[in-house]
Amino acid sequence: MKYWLVIIFLIHVLYSFAEERYIIDTTVQEINLKDYCYHFEDTTNNLTIKQAIKHSWTKLNSNPTFASNKHVQWIRYDMYNPYNESIERIIFLPYHLIHEIDAYTIVNSSITNICNTGTKRPYDSKHINSNGYPIRINLKPKQTTSVIVRLKHLCRPLRATTYLLSEERVLNIIQKNNSIIWFWRGVFLFAVFISLVIYFSVKLKLFLYYFFLNLGFGLFIASQLGDYFLFFNVDNTDITSVIDFTGAILGNLFFPLFLNALTPIKARNEVLWKWMYRVIYVMIIIYIFSLFPSVRSSIAMYYFHFYIMIVSGLVLSLQLLLLVKNIIYKDKNAIPLFIIYSIYIVIMFIEIIFANMGLFADSPYVHISLLIVSVFEIFSFMGLMAHESLKIYKERSELLEKQQEHQKQMILSMVAGQEEARNRAGRELHDSIGANMAIIKQRIGKDNKELYKIASQTIESVRNLSHGLVTPMVKNDEFADEMKELCFLFSSSEIEIHCYFHGWPKIDDSEITTHLYRITQELLQNAVKHSKAKNVYFQFIGENNKNISLIYEDDGIGFGYEKKERKGLGLKNIENRITLLDGTLQIDTSSAGKGCTIVIEVKNVV
Amino acid sequence: MKIIILDDHSLFSEGLGKILSDNFKDIKLETYNSIASLTKKELDLNSYSLFISDIELPGEEVFVYLTYIKSKYPNLPVLIISMHNKLSVIKKCKDLNIEGYILKDDHEFIMEGINKILAGQQYYSHKVMQTLNILNKKEKLLTPKEEEIISLLAKGKNNHDIADEIFISYNTIKTHRKNINRKLKLNTTADIIKYYYKNYI
Numbered sequence: 032m033k034y035w036l037v038i039i040f041l042i043h044v045l046y047s048f049a050e051e052r053y054i055i056d057t058t059v060q061e062i063n064l065k066d067y068c069y070h071f072e073d074t075t076n077n078l079t080i081k082q083a084i085k086h087s088w089t090k091l092n093s094n095p096t097f098a099s100n101k102h103v104q105w106i107r108y109d110m111y112n113p114y115n116e117s118i119e120r121i122i123f124l125p126y127h128l129i130h131e132i133d134a135y136t137i138v139n140s141s142i143t144n145i146c147n148t149g150t151k152r153p154y155d156s157k158h159i160n161s162n163g164y165p166i167r168i169n170l171k172p173k174q175t176t177s178v179i180v181r182l183k184h185l186c187r188p189l190r191a192t193t194y195l196l197s198e199e200r201v202l203n204i205i206q207k208n209n210s211i212i213w214f215w216r217g218v219f220l221f222a223v224f225i226s227l228v229i230y231f232s233v234k235l236k237l238f239l240y241y242f243f244l245n246l247g248f249g250l251f252i253a254s255q256l257g258d259y260f261l262f263f264n265v266d267n268t269d270i271t272s273v274i275d276f277t278g279a280i281l282g283n284l285f286f287p288l289f290l291n292a293l294t295p296i297k298a299r300n301e302v303l304w305k306w307m308y309r310v311i312y313v314m315i316i317i318y319i320f321s322l323f324p325s326v327r328s329s330i331a332m333y334y335f336h337f338y339i340m341i342v343s344g345l346v347l348s349l350q351l352l353l354l355v356k357n358i359i360y361k362d363k364n365a366i367p368l369f370i371i372y373s374i375y376i377v378i379m380f381i382e383i384i385f386a387n388m389g390l391f392a393d394s395p396y397v398h399i400s401l402l403i404v405s406v407f408e409i410f411s412f413m414g415l416m417a418h419e420s421l422k423i424y425k426e427r428s429e430l431l432e433k434q435q436e437h438q439k440q441m442i443l444s445m446v447a448g449q450e451e452a453r454n455r456a457g458r459e460l461h462d463s464i465g466a467n468m469a470i471i472k473q474r475i476g477k478d479n480k481e482l483y484k485i486a487s488q489t490i491e492s493v494r495n496l497s498h499g500l501v502t503p504m505v506k507n508d509e510f511a512d513e514m515k516e517l518c519f520l521f522s523s524s525e526i527e528i529h530c531y532f533h534g535w536p537k538i539d540d541s542e543i544t545t546h547l548y549r550i551t552q553e554l555l556q557n558a559v560k561h562s563k564a565k566n567v568y569f570q571f572i573g574e575n576n577k578n579i580s581l582i583y584e585d586d587g588i589g590f591g592y593e594k595k596e597r598k599g600l601g602l603k604n605i606e607n608r609i610t611l612l613d614g615t616l617q618i619d620t621s622s623a624g625k626g627c628t629i630v631i632e633v634k635n636v637v
Numbered sequence: 638m639k640i641i642i643l644d645d646h647s648l649f650s651e652g653l654g655k656i657l658s659d660n661f662k663d664i665k666l667e668t669y670n671s672i673a674s675l676t677k678k679e680l681d682l683n684s685y686s687l688f689i690s691d692i693e694l695p696g697e698e699v700f701v702y703l704t705y706i707k708s709k710y711p712n713l714p715v716l717i718i719s720m721h722n723k724l725s726v727i728k729k730c731k732d733l734n735i736e737g738y739i740l741k742d743d744h745e746f747i748m749e750g751i752n753k754i755l756a757g758q759q760y761y762s763h764k765v766m767q768t769l770n771i772l773n774k775k776e777k778l779l780t781p782k783e784e785e786i787i788s789l790l791a792k793g794k795n796n797h798d799i800a801d802e803i804f805i806s807y808n809t810i811k812t813h814r815k816n817i818n819r820k821l822k823l824n825t826t827a828d829i830i831k832y833y834y835k836n837y838i
Contacts, residue, residue, distance in 0.1 A: 469741035
């Protein structure tokens with residue numbers, strides 16, 4: 032029994048010993064060292080490594096993440112190499128903004144500085160490439176090696192999750208990370224570029240919001256990736272934090288606008304919307320302050336950053352609620368928007384806000400889920416916008432169609448009104464004045480030759496006048512007769528009007544024949560009044576029993592149609608009627624006196 | 638002798654009645670101002686010698702009624718006395734075999750017309766005949782401009798040359814060409830030139 036107790040005790044001791052230092056296992060390629068992490072906070076911010084060693088270290092049983100970081104943090108990992116040969120391993124901190132990282136190894140009380148890196152350090156010493164800080168260590172055989180890392184990153188959240196990786200694993204991670212990061216960069220640039228181009232070509236505000244939204248989040252994510260350190264060979268921590276702010280604020284400012292353009296958020300929540308924007312405007316004021324370098328280097332920045340983080344979180348989650356409200360109101364776009372938005376925002380929260388608070392551990396693939404969800408957001412919103420703008424264009428073209436229809440209706444009622452007035456006047460003239468004149472003429476008798484002649488002439492002119500006024504209700508074969516008569520009536524000793532019919536179809540629709548009659552009448556009136564022509568040739572030609580052409584030719588003086596010369600009521604009337612017929616009008620004339628040819632074509636009259 | 642006068646214009650009916658009673662001794666006139674008032678009487682029109690009617694009565698289909706009379710009482714002569722001097726109207730009357738058509742202002746011919754009709758002849762007054770003659774006016778198949786175009790085609794000119802030469806636009810020339818083809822039922826330029834040499838030279 033005692034024997035067993037000893038074994039249990041030994042196992043317990045061994046286990047607790049194992050908790051304190053990590054025993055290297057070469058079969059393990061990747062391990063998060065948080066379970067072996069010792070830590071102390073340097074409140075003086077200027078301890079040296081020698082002073083630090085003597086400091087009392089406590090075990091940190093969580094990720095080395097410090098949300099409100101005002102001091103230099105020291106962390107230590109003890110590693111034991113049980114093998115007979117030395118082992119090469121890499122301490123890997125996934126990439127975040129960390130101003131200064133100094134790493135030391137202690138073997139048998141001898142201190143070696145193995146790495147000085149961080150974003151505030153000269154470019155050459157930065158082991159960064161958007162992936163992380165790899166620190167190469169050599170673990171001596173049968174020895175315990177302590178790795179001490181000094182982390183200086185003031186007034187910002189500090190995330191220093193630490194992995195112990197094999198070299199092979201690091202290369203693998205970097206390769207994978209890079210392919211995704213470059214893919215994201217391409218997609219981001221494409222989205223920003225294309226949305227701006229589309230905005231300038233179609234002038235839909237939606238695309239402008241999308242542009243700013245993605246520009247904002249793109250700048251923000253790029254600063255999280257440390258992209259600006261890649262492209263500048265100077266310390267640009269400062270600039271990076273400004274760009275980071277710019278991005279966050281653009282995102283906050285334009286996300287609600289973008290959502291509102293797709294589903295009515297503002298109109299449903301006027302007060303909330305107003306307050307939301309007030310909060311966002313405060314962000315902008317803070318941002319403007321942070322543009323001054325002296326403010327940026329002060330403690331104010333710590334609170335600014337805190338404000339922006341909290342308010343962004345509030346604003347972004349508020350919109351989630353507003354989208355839910357719109358789903359309840361059954362807005363069509365609200366459901367896809369909610370799905371895309373919630374995925375995006377949840378990942379954003381996990382990757383940035385919650386992770387900054389230490390609630391989630393960083394994976395060695397730093398912002399991979401953020402990048403994937405960003406690509407997802409870019410494409411899905413683009414799809415949604417394409418759908419929306421197609422809808423808008425459809426509506427617009429429908430509206431245009433309606434407008435044209437309306438215009439046609441207006442012309443129609445105008446022409447109909449004109450027709451009615453003419454008819455009334457014509458009928459009155461014919462039936463009462465004409466008929467009365469006939470009686471007067473009869474009463475006068477042939478004895479009073481002068482009066483008799485005047486009466487005859489009056490009757491004739493009343494008849495001709497009413498003839499021109501009353502709409503002839505002509506159909507089918509009668510149309511040709513009516514036109515021939517019209518041409519005959521307009522003919523005189525000065526002008527002869529020749530009328531040709533060829534292949535003319537039977538037109539049942541009296542509306543069409545009325546239009547054609549009035550057009551002919553108008554053209555002939557113009558010919559008689561203005562053309563000074565001796566001959567007018569009027570052809571009525573049908574084709575395939577459904578298409579018709581009216582061809583008017585004269586040998587008169589012509590007129591400057593292009594210069595709108597003489598484009599009086601008559602021509603306007605003709606144009607209106609052609610519009611109603613869906614026909615085409617072609618006028619070939621000049622003021623050079625070479626006559627005039629007018630071709631009117633109407634398709635599918637039967 | 639019984640005569641029916643159908644006219645909505647009472648002054649005219651009176652005048653006409655006066656002329657008729659002045660000219661015929663033994664005459665019985667019945668005047669109606671609408672078809673409705675006439676049909677209400679349910680007359681046997683076979684007993685009448687002449688039916689004088691206007692061609693337009695407000696709100697009534699005179700032609701339908703005339704067609705009915707012409708089929709039911711083929712022996713009753715009908716004379717139209719109307720203000721209308723319209724080709725389509727006169728042609729319709731002619732097609733209905735209506736015996737006479739006189740314009741209201743041609744009253745001097747009324748007696749002549751009635752006498753002729755009572756003698757079993759047709760009577761369409763001079764002015765009415767003039768209007769009917771419009772139908773007989775025959776035009777050539779092609780207009781002078783079209784003839785000019787085919788003569789230029791025969792000289793080997795193309796549409797552009799022709800447009801320049803007769804000062805009309807290329808599009809108009811194309812329209813003309815299309816219509817020439819349609820009217821002559823020809824398809825190719827060669828056929829048109831052939832047509833030109835056959836008919837114009």
